[in-house]
Amino acid sequence: MRFDKEGGLLTYQEGGVNRCLGYLMTFPEHGVYDANVGLVEVTSEEAKRHNEVFDEMMVKGLDENCQVGQGNNFYVSGNTIKTWLGTVLGEATKSRTTYTFTRKGMKFSGKLKKGEEVAFFERVA
Numbered sequence: 001m002r003f004d005k006e007g008g009l010l011t012y013q014e015g016g017v018n019r020c021l022g023y024l025m026t027f028p029e030h031g032v033y034d035a036n037v038g039l040v041e042v043t044s045e046e047a048k049r050h051n052e053v054f055d056e057m058m059v060k061g062l063d064e065n066c067q068v069g070q071g072n073n074f075y076v077s078g079n080t081i082k083t084w085l086g087t088v089l090g091e092a093t094k095s096r097t098t099y100t101f102t103r104k105g106m107k108f109s110g111k112l113k114k115g116e117e118v119a120f121f122e123r124v125a
Helices: 044-065
Strands: 004-006 009-014 017-020 024-027 031-034 038-040 071-077 080-082 088-091 093-095 098-103 106-111 118-123
Touching: 009 044, 024 044, 031 044, 071 106, 088 098, 098 118
Parallel strands: none
Antiparallel strands: 004 009, 009 017, 024 031, 031 038, 071 080, 071 118, 080 088, 093 098, 098 106, 106 118
16 A cells, blocks of 8 residues: 655545545554554654644644534543543543533533543534
């Protein structure tokens, strides 16, 4: 698979559509992996830069384009909601297993399952 490296973001063509890799995991002995694509032939430096740009774009998309009913997976650390790279999105209030936070005037809600640290947060208002 061939990757374009526009501004540090790693993209590829599939079925005539330009697609973007998700967050990349680097394993020194095994290489760089994408959760959906598998092993990708890029350097750990390219993966690091891609993750930084991807994280920035994820937050920008959340802030500028997220509509009610849309959302994404984010990490819960105490009451702090973060991206995979640790970018803080907001402080949540908790009611049983539901976490709710407000960002840029938008309200997001997600349910954290027991033993997990990632939940899907949907924009609810």
